[in-house]
Amino acid sequence: MSQTTQNDQLSFDTVIIGGGAAGLCTAIRLAQKSQTHKKDIRICVLEKGAQVGAHIISGCILNPEGLDQLLPNWRQMDTPIKTKVVKDRFYWMTKKHAYRLPVPPPMRNQDGYIVSLSKVCVWLGQIAESLGVSIFPGYSAHKALFGKDGEVIGIETGEMGRLKNGDKGPQYQPGVPIYCKQLILAEGCKGSLTENLINHFELRKNCQIQNYAIGLKEVWTAKNKYYQEGLSIHSTGWPLDHKTYGGGFIYHYEGKIALGLVIGLDYQPPNIDPHGELQKLKTHPFISRQLDGEQCIAYGARALNEGGYQAIPQLVFPGGLIVGCAAGFLNVAQLKGTHNAMKSGIIAADAVFNHLQSPISSTRCTNYQHTIEQSSMYRELKKVRNIRPGFYRGRLAGFMNAAFETVTFGLSPWTLRLENDAKKLRPIADYPPRHYPKPDGKRYFSKTDSVRLTGTNHTEDQPCHLVIKDPKRVIPINYAIYGGPEQFYCPANVYEYIKTNQKVVLQINGQNCIHCKTCAIKDPGDNIEWLLPQGGEGPRYSET
Numbered sequence: 408m409s410q411t412t413q414n415d416q417l418s419f420d421t422v423i424i425g426g427g428a429a430g431l432c433t434a435i436r437l438a439q440k441s442q443t444h445k446k447d448i449r450i451c452v453l454e455k456g457a458q459v460g461a462h463i464i465s466g467c468i469l470n471p472e473g474l475d476q477l478l479p480n481w482r483q484m485d486t487p488i489k490t491k492v493v494k495d496r497f498y499w500m501t502k503k504h505a506y507r508l509p510v511p512p513p514m515r516n517q518d519g520y521i522v523s524l525s526k527v528c529v530w531l532g533q534i535a536e537s538l539g540v541s542i543f544p545g546y547s548a549h550k551a552l553f554g555k556d557g558e559v560i561g562i563e564t565g566e567m568g569r570l571k572n573g574d575k576g577p578q579y580q581p582g583v584p585i586y587c588k589q590l591i592l593a594e595g596c597k598g599s600l601t602e603n604l605i606n607h608f609e610l611r612k613n614c615q616i617q618n619y620a621i622g623l624k625e626v627w628t629a630k631n632k633y634y635q636e637g638l639s640i641h642s643t644g645w646p647l648d649h650k651t652y653g654g655g656f657i658y659h660y661e662g663k664i665a666l667g668l669v670i671g672l673d674y675q676p677p678n679i680d681p682h683g684e685l686q687k688l689k690t691h692p693f694i695s696r697q698l699d700g701e702q703c704i705a706y707g708a709r710a711l712n713e714g715g716y717q718a719i720p721q722l723v724f725p726g727g728l729i730v731g732c733a734a735g736f737l738n739v740a741q742l743k744g745t746h747n748a749m750k751s752g753i754i755a756a757d758a759v760f761n762h763l764q765s766p767i768s769s770t771r772c773t774n775y776q777h778t779i780e781q782s783s784m785y786r787e788l789k790k791v792r793n794i795r796p797g798f799y800r801g802r803l804a805g806f807m808n809a810a811f812e813t814v815t816f817g818l819s820p821w822t823l824r825l826e827n828d829a830k831k832l833r834p835i836a837d838y839p840p841r842h843y844p845k846p847d848g849k850r851y852f853s854k855t856d857s858v859r860l861t862g863t864n865h866t867e868d869q870p871c872h873l874v875i876k877d878p879k880r881v882i883p884i885n886y887a888i889y890g891g892p893e894q895f896y897c898p899a900n901v902y903e904y905i906k907t908n909q910k911v912v913l914q915i916n917g918q919n920c921i922h923c924k925t926c927a928i929k930d931p932g933d934n935i936e937w938l939l940p941q942g943g944e945g946p947r948y949s950e951t
């Protein structure tokens with residue numbers, strides 16, 4: 408980083424935290440504007456993954472609206488966006504059958520492209536760099552720095568080389584302060600620094616609680632006769648019961664199949680294992696035949712936000728603002744957030760550019776909030792605001808409410824309240840054990856097998872980044888009452904209850920963590936703190 412050091416102090420006009428779709432589109436737009444207007448705006452992007460794209464996982468059907476605004480000639484460029492959706496299908500699944508239904512309007516993707524979002528972010532990163540943006544992969548933003556009036560004036564990166572026992576190791580490097588005029592938070596769903604600043608500035612005072620889901624995905628080779636380039640399938644029903652919100656997706660693209668499952672984190676049975684449910688989905692004859700003779704080449708999981716319109720916090724704070732899924736702009740009815748991540752980045756860049764040129768000295772870029780509230784993106788989210796909470800009462804009630812909200816264009820005069828996901832868990836005693844397919848290492852995988860496909864890695868000799876806030880709650884509450892839900896919902900086998908000498912202890916295999924953030928959401932007592940590990944660690948996704 409030293410080449411940009413000035414007066415022993417690393418500073419930029421804008422520091423963007425997160426090299427996902429939101430952060431990179433913000434950077435590109437800001438760089439484009441500074442070139443067009445011949446202004447020297449110094450922009451930096453910090454990305455905690457070892458490379459841009461390494462922590463990116465998505466479905467992904469890309470609605471290109473945002474990209475059309477940002478790079479109008481992208482179709483003439485050499486991009487990783489190659490497969491247009493040519494056929495949409497929607498199925499109601501029972502254990503043995505798949506019944507084709509009309510595709511609900513939000514699931515129609517006639518303008519969409521099936522992509523690996525990880526690869527798209529690599530490409531966007533290259534464009535940003537070619538426009539002069541400084542991208543620092545392998546660096547995470549750990550904490551905000553504050554000025555004398557309480558405004559954010561920069562961040563400090565995480566320290567490296569601290570040992571498990573808390574001492575500084577031989578490779579120890581302290582965190583680096585980086586100063587900026589505007590900090591842009593683009594950390595994605597449940598961003599750590601974002602949540603800290605949301606709490607610090609009380610940005611959730613006027614909105615509802617956020618809702619979440621966990622999405623898991625496998626990528627398979629696809630050479631058999633069932634492969635149809637450009638086919639997009641969404642499913643509802645089995646293997647999830649009627650009280651559990653979610654569904655499957657299967658996308659055929661570039662000689663591969665992306666197979667995934669999204670499960671609302673408001674589920675009640677504490678022994679639901681989302682990774683196990685994905686394995687179960689593959690036993691269905693309709694899915695199974697698409698995978699015959701094929702090989703699984705990638706796996707990943709990530710939380711996504713589902714609260715939508717009524718869960719959007721105040722977006723601007725002194726010294727910065729929030730974009731993309733860090734702010735919660737995902738359209739849950741469509742299962743799409745990438746277009747809004749891009750659009751919010753574009754709006755943010757325009758607002759920050761004007762703010763930096765403005766003679767009025769203010770640390771708040773208020774124009775961003777205003778423009779978002781006037782935007783088509785905001786109207787889109789408002790229209791579907793009641794769809795997700797309509798499913799709290801089960802699938803049938805949810806679909807009836809969704810149909811009503813769709814035909815009335817979301818004009819109903821009410822806004823349904825969002826409820827706390829973690830508080831929905833019920834005692835394990837209320838549920839029978841759940842059974843999942845036996846791993847065979849070919850079609851069905853153990854979590855350990857799956858994690859191997861993510862390339863995840865964390866230095867073992869460092870303080871664990873998963874901190875149990877009150878260890879006294881673990882056995883009597885998490886284990887005795889809820890049966891240890893973290894051992895089920897964690898998609899990477901990080902939490903294991905080990906029985907030794909008639910004692911049960913919770914073992915945390917932090918090195919397996921794939922940064923999905925589910926444990927920071929679904930713990931019944933909000934007892935798990937997800938801290939940022941050393942930069943450059945975690946998954947190394949490239950196909951997701």
Ligand SMILES: Cc1cc2nc3c(=O)[nH]c(=O)nc-3n(C[C@H](O)[C@H](O)[C@H](O)COP(=O)(O)OP(=O)(O)OC[C@H]3O[C@@H](n4cnc5c(N)ncnc54)[C@H](O)[C@@H]3O)c2cc1C
Nearest residue numbers: 425427428429455462465466468548595622731732744745
């Ligand atoms: C299974 C699944 C399927 C999906 N399907 C679709 C789909 O089909 N279509 C669609 O449009 N959307 C889909 N989405 C949603 C879509 O992926 C998100 O809306 C989109 O990725 C949001 O982009 P973002 O840039 O806001 O956040 P992210 O993609 O999460 O990117 C955030 C980046 O910030 C980095 N970061 C976080 N914290 C820090 C820090 N402190 N310091 C440095 N770096 C940090 C992360 O490593 C990451 O690279 C899906 C999501 C999932 C999980």
Ligand code: SF4
Nearest residue numbers: 897920921923924926
């Ligand atoms: S430890 Fe938490 S963040 Fe890491 S993979 Fe498991 S649930 Fe996800």
